[in-house]
Amino acid sequence: MSDTSAPPAASEGADQRMPTIRDIAERAGVATSTVSRALSNPQRVNARTRERIEKIAAELNYVPSTQARGLSSGRTGAIAVLVPDVTNPFYFDIIRGTQNQLKAAGYTQLLVDTEEATDVELDALRRLRRTSDGIILAASRLTDAQLAEVAGRQPLVTINRATADAPTVLIDTPGAMVQALEHLASLGHTKVTYVGGPTSSWSTHRRWQAIQEAASRRNIEVTRIGPYAPKTLSGAAAADAALGTGATAFIAFNDLIAIGMLQRFRERGVRVPEDVSIVGCDDIFGADFCNPPLTTISSPIEQAGRTAVSMLLAQLDPLYGGTPRKLAVMPTHLQVRASTGPAKLA
Amino acid sequence: MSDTSAPPAASEGADQRMPTIRDIAERAGVATSTVSRALSNPQRVNARTRERIEKIAAELNYVPSTQARGLSSGRTGAIAVLVPDVTNPFYFDIIRGTQNQLKAAGYTQLLVDTEEATDVELDALRRLRRTSDGIILAASRLTDAQLAEVAGRQPLVTINRATADAPTVLIDTPGAMVQALEHLASLGHTKVTYVGGPTSSWSTHRRWQAIQEAASRRNIEVTRIGPYAPKTLSGAAAADAALGTGATAFIAFNDLIAIGMLQRFRERGVRVPEDVSIVGCDDIFGADFCNPPLTTISSPIEQAGRTAVSMLLAQLDPLYGGTPRKLAVMPTHLQVRASTGPAKLA
DNA sequence: CAACTTTTGGCAATCGCTTGCCGGTGTGTT
DNA sequence: AACACACCGGCAAGCGATTGCCAAAAGTTG
Numbered sequence: 001m002s003d004t005s006a007p008p009a010a011s012e013g014a015d016q017r018m019p020t021i022r023d024i025a026e027r028a029g030v031a032t033s034t035v036s037r038a039l040s041n042p043q044r045v046n047a048r049t050r051e052r053i054e055k056i057a058a059e060l061n062y063v064p065s066t067q068a069r070g071l072s073s074g075r076t077g078a079i080a081v082l083v084p085d086v087t088n089p090f091y092f093d094i095i096r097g098t099q100n101q102l103k104a105a106g107y108t109q110l111l112v113d114t115e116e117a118t119d120v121e122l123d124a125l126r127r128l129r130r131t132s133d134g135i136i137l138a139a140s141r142l143t144d145a146q147l148a149e150v151a152g153r154q155p156l157v158t159i160n161r162a163t164a165d166a167p168t169v170l171i172d173t174p175g176a177m178v179q180a181l182e183h184l185a186s187l188g189h190t191k192v193t194y195v196g197g198p199t200s201s202w203s204t205h206r207r208w209q210a211i212q213e214a215a216s217r218r219n220i221e222v223t224r225i226g227p228y229a230p231k232t233l234s235g236a237a238a239a240d241a242a243l244g245t246g247a248t249a250f251i252a253f254n255d256l257i258a259i260g261m262l263q264r265f266r267e268r269g270v271r272v273p274e275d276v277s278i279v280g281c282d283d284i285f286g287a288d289f290c291n292p293p294l295t296t297i298s299s300p301i302e303q304a305g306r307t308a309v310s311m312l313l314a315q316l317d318p319l320y321g322g323t324p325r326k327l328a329v330m331p332t333h334l335q336v337r338a339s340t341g342p343a344k345l346a
Numbered sequence: 347m348s349d350t351s352a353p354p355a356a357s358e359g360a361d362q363r364m365p366t367i368r369d370i371a372e373r374a375g376v377a378t379s380t381v382s383r384a385l386s387n388p389q390r391v392n393a394r395t396r397e398r399i400e401k402i403a404a405e406l407n408y409v410p411s412t413q414a415r416g417l418s419s420g421r422t423g424a425i426a427v428l429v430p431d432v433t434n435p436f437y438f439d440i441i442r443g444t445q446n447q448l449k450a451a452g453y454t455q456l457l458v459d460t461e462e463a464t465d466v467e468l469d470a471l472r473r474l475r476r477t478s479d480g481i482i483l484a485a486s487r488l489t490d491a492q493l494a495e496v497a498g499r500q501p502l503v504t505i506n507r508a509t510a511d512a513p514t515v516l517i518d519t520p521g522a523m524v525q526a527l528e529h530l531a532s533l534g535h536t537k538v539t540y541v542g543g544p545t546s547s548w549s550t551h552r553r554w555q556a557i558q559e560a561a562s563r564r565n566i567e568v569t570r571i572g573p574y575a576p577k578t579l580s581g582a583a584a585a586d587a588a589l590g591t592g593a594t595a596f597i598a599f600n601d602l603i604a605i606g607m608l609q610r611f612r613e614r615g616v617r618v619p620e621d622v623s624i625v626g627c628d629d630i631f632g633a634d635f636c637n638p639p640l641t642t643i644s645s646p647i648e649q650a651g652r653t654a655v656s657m658l659l660a661q662l663d664p665l666y667g668g669t670p671r672k673l674a675v676m677p678t679h680l681q682v683r684a685s686t687g688p689a690k691l692a
Numbered sequence: 693c694a695a696c697t698t699t700t701g702g703c704a705a706t707c708g709c710t711t712g713c714c715g716g717t718g719t720g721t722t
Numbered sequence: 723a724a725c726a727c728a729c730c731g732g733c734a735a736g737c738g739a740t741t742g743c744c745a746a747a748a749g750t751t752g
Contacts, residue, residue: 033732033734036710065708067413067422068710068737073711089631108477130364263635289632291635366739378739390699392701413737415738417707695751696750702745705740706739709736716732
């Protein structure tokens with residue numbers, strides 16, 4: 001127990017040099033290449049040597065350098081997740097989903113907030129080209145052309161933004177719009193207003209389309225207001241404008257806006273659901289305990305995140321899962337709570 | 347316009363090799379070291395050459411490799427932010443704060459969810475030693491000894507977890523507990539129950555202490571129940587237990603639990619604030635629109651995140667800001683809303 | 693104009709790990 | 723006994739930057 005090297009490095013206590021595969025190799029009396037293989041390609045090395053190496057690695061409390069590994073292997077072990085706004089609860093479930101799945105697969109998650117801005121998104125995408133192995137892009141604000149270019153450069157999966165150039169996870173909110181409309185119709189509403197989200201949002205257009213279609217087949221008159229930023233604060237303006245349309249029921253782009261409207265209506269003494277009905281979208285945290293609890297469109301958002309990761313991983317490593325899917329559609333359903341009720345007779 | 351190299355690499359359209367400083371150096375007719383300096387140490391190189399190099403870099407759409415840079419310079423350009431639960435709205439604001447400040451300083455944020463588990467936290471910390479330049483640790487579950495060890499190994503700032511071994515950002519919720527108690531006392535409450543958070547949470551102990559102290563100086567009898575997980579779901583059990591204490595007012599570890607209690611009381615027909623009063627903590631998203639709106643302890647959480655980043659940056663780079671502070675305390679105040687009211691006469 | 697200082701840019705050694713290639717052993721097949 | 727073929731481990735060449743050291747060029751000074 002005193003033949004090998006290991007200088008007594010113990011110093012002040014702060015930052016001693018970290019062990020590298022070289023240190024392990026020396027201790028084990030093998031080449032660094034063997035250590036490398038033992039640690040990241042186990043079946044390529046004899047079981048006994050591997051165990052010995054692993055033991056030493058553990059003793060030294062060895063942690064491989066992602067940097068060096070990435071530099072030489074070309075892979076970074078990181079996946080970037082881009083969302084328009086980290087404080088929007090909707091994305092938190094997505095993030096939670098991607099986080100879990102990525103961790104399980106041994107990847108690191110790089111969270112990026114694109115601030116609902118196209119240029120920030122593009123810039124992030126640009127620098128991430130080098131930093132990450134792939135990208136999950138939620139609710140992208142990019143144009144089709146931009147998206148195509150990005151998809152051509154790096155592995156990509158989009159969420160709530162269909163494109164032919166990359167696999168996509170869609171949350172079928174448009175499908176649920178039909179349910180929402182039927183629900184409102186059966187409550188006697190004949191005039192419905194859609195409170196639209198940001199112009200650059202792909203989802204808001206799809207939802208509006210779905211609503212128009214569904215309405216034309218029923219006896220419902222629909223109008224649209226907006227755009228509104230997807231924040232509770234925008235809800236106030238939206239509520240005021242909504243009242244001006246003369247409609248008795250409103251479908252909001254998302255729950256944030258819907259909740260903001262709820263608050264504003266309360267301020268103005270408009271009763272929900274007695275005077276007007278509101279339907280939200282996403283069933284975010286808070287939708288169940290606001291006042292009144294919000295009727296909204298619910299879906300397995302966290303699973304959408306997980307699915308996106310699976311699709312991306314399949315793209316990166318063809319052996320990963322079965323046939324790589326190009327499209328996954330998350331089911332949705334109308335979660336009826338107390339913000340919708342019978343239409344008020346004129 | 348045809349003298350230099352640049353083989354027509356245009357191929358299928360997918361992943362051509364990315365430009366490196368070598369490519370730029372060749373094009374510019376200088377050494378790679380010059381390019382490196384021109385790009386990351388501008389004043390070290392002649393203005394004209396620098397401009398030329400910058401121009402070429404832009405043309406080539408050059409993006410430096412963080413990996414290579416990190417490998418040779420020792421810095422990674424990334425800061426890790428560890429939170430116990432990414433879906434807890436309290437951390438939304440912290441994350442938003444760190445995100446902003448880090449981006450402004452040119453750092454990448456690595457978000458890690460430690461799942462309220464000590465071992466996950468330790469493990470993440472271990473591997474992050476190599477991956478990040480510094481760490482922001484929110485509401486750590488570590489023991490003092492563990493924390494000290496971690497702090498000895500890597501630059502660290504804690505949030506809501508004081509330790510002598512690292513700079514800390516504290517949100518003065520204990521201070522606000524006094525306000526809360528005074529508020530309740532003035533409403534005639536004489537029996538108050540504290541609904542405690544996780545045992546491993548440092549904050550819950552401090553709050554309880556503050557409450558006990560404040561209560562002993564007034565004419566209030568306080569009891570404590572718990573521990574409860576900081577989720578709305580735990581609120582139901584907490585509500586039931588709280589009722590059993592015979593107290594007329596409850597102070598919850600955080601808003602999540604408080605909101606859960608609100609829901610449970612509603613189910614059981616206990617009226618808030620007529621029958622019992624509830625005070626939450628954190629003033630998270632949702633506290634203002636739940637039913638009834640929650641009286642809670644409010645503070646500039648996002649700023650806490652920003653401050654933590656500043657303190658960490660000061661630690662990494664002494665020239666960054668003035669004297670590195672070891673402690674920052676965020677002010678708090680009681681945000682009175684509708685969940686507290688006069689004590690019900692026995 | 694010589695001696696000296698400051699700028700500026702090049703050389704080459706790293707950083708820590710991966711991986712293509714090669715050769716030495718051990719086992720299995722005729 | 724001879725040949726083929728896994729299996730295993732070593733060698734060494736990178737990956738793409740940074741940076742200490744050095745020398746040529748340019749600027750200063752008396």
